Amino acid sequence: MSSKSKPKPKNKRSFQAPKGMRDILPEDQIYWEKVEQTIKNLADAYDFKRINTPILEDTELFVKGTGIYTDIIEKEMYSLRTKGGDKLSLRPEFTPAIIRAYLENGLSSLPHPVKLYSIGPIFRYERPQKGRYRQSYQANFEVIGEKDPVLDAQLIQLCFSINKGLGLKNLITQINSIGCSQCRPIYRKILTSFYRNKKKELCSNCQRRFQQNPLRLLDCKEAKCIQIAEQAPQIIDHLCEDCHNHFRGVLEYLDELEIPYILNSHLVRGLDYYTKTVFEIWPDDAEGRQISLAGGGRYDKLIKLLGGQDMPAVGFAIGLDRTINRMKEKKVKVFSRSRPLIFLAQLGDLGKKKSLKLFEELRKAGLRTASSFGRNTITTQLKIANRLKVRFALILGQKEALDKTIIIKDMISGSQEVVPLEKIIDKLKKKTRTKI
């Protein structure tokens, strides 16, 4: 390095992460590790198998699976065309991709239900906001091949278990049934006829919904539309016998599990493939805006739609970014990984060489050791040792290297002793075992 400092050229263009996307920094990793570990343990306990699918899929998969009239497909997909001309999209959700993998890899030959989970990023092109990113992370659970309502309830239980495992309470299930291909068209007619003469009073969005997806009229947040929706006929009063019994079954199991829920007849969710049960998990202590932490439901027709057999399924996704935000808000304690207890300081050429070798021996002995081989003064190295809050500093200088010894310095008392180099590992093992 020259003594005269040159003016540092600054790049005219400074780069930023793409809008709505962000770095997860080292200081935050403890939360992500905790969340992933908790989810892995519980997935295992509930007998889910992990599956990883590509981040990109055929665009058509989502258009067909998620549904062409959903906001997700209409305006939120990151789509691209490859050099070969394939139309691909970054996954905006997991479910169609998981079903594609299930069909493509012949997982249908496994004993059913097939229970799969996945953790990873999803992408939606929308305006960023608190708890909403263009790249966000979800853990996704699917149970394929079981129509019994007990699975719907157990999935909700799993979601509560994950939250509990992360120290999060005060949650409530918002639940509804949106019927099936038998009863929903009938209800749809009833609903449309209810809305027909009120169409002019609706917001512009709802005018469009009236044509494309009348069920979503119930979900509008506009004051005038809410008022109308409150008068609207409710789907649970128009379910067919099968759907009615199924929904009653889910609620009975939730009662049995003592999971708090409220019936929300306006919950319809923005994905087309749902049948029967739909649910979201909300904080029940939030003031103002309700932000869902997890959501899911049953999709008994999707697998056939995507080319498989007629096969019922149910699943949910939990938003990890929002979950971690909530852990921070609730000041959930997350223990960081243990720090190195030892710092290895070296002096002189011979000391540095011997230290490099010793570092490997310490590592093999399972003694996590910090070091700063690039620094050569003892003052600086001990300063760093102090900052790292290690318990012991090892000093291996020219003199020690020649004598085949090493100094152990207790960083709390400041006392130090000289030990033969060959004894150092035993000595440290004893010390680190007793003095933490």
Add this chain to the structure above:
RNA sequence: GUACCCAUAGCUCAAUUGGCAGAGCUCCAGAUUGUGGUUCUGGCGGUUUGAGGGUUCGAAUCCCUCUGGGUACCCCA
């Protein structure tokens, strides 16, 4: 896609309202040439204020456009 607020050193923020861009923390080094924490001293760090244009004798400050962030919609995890 709509509305409002915001952007000054790596971080947190000043700049007497249009008049010479500063401080604390961090980082690096020295005081102390083989011994840390406290203290003291110095240094790096802004091509002059997110980017580009405009008004003005003069712009971090006023105007326009863009980018990014926050919040509320929409929607969802």
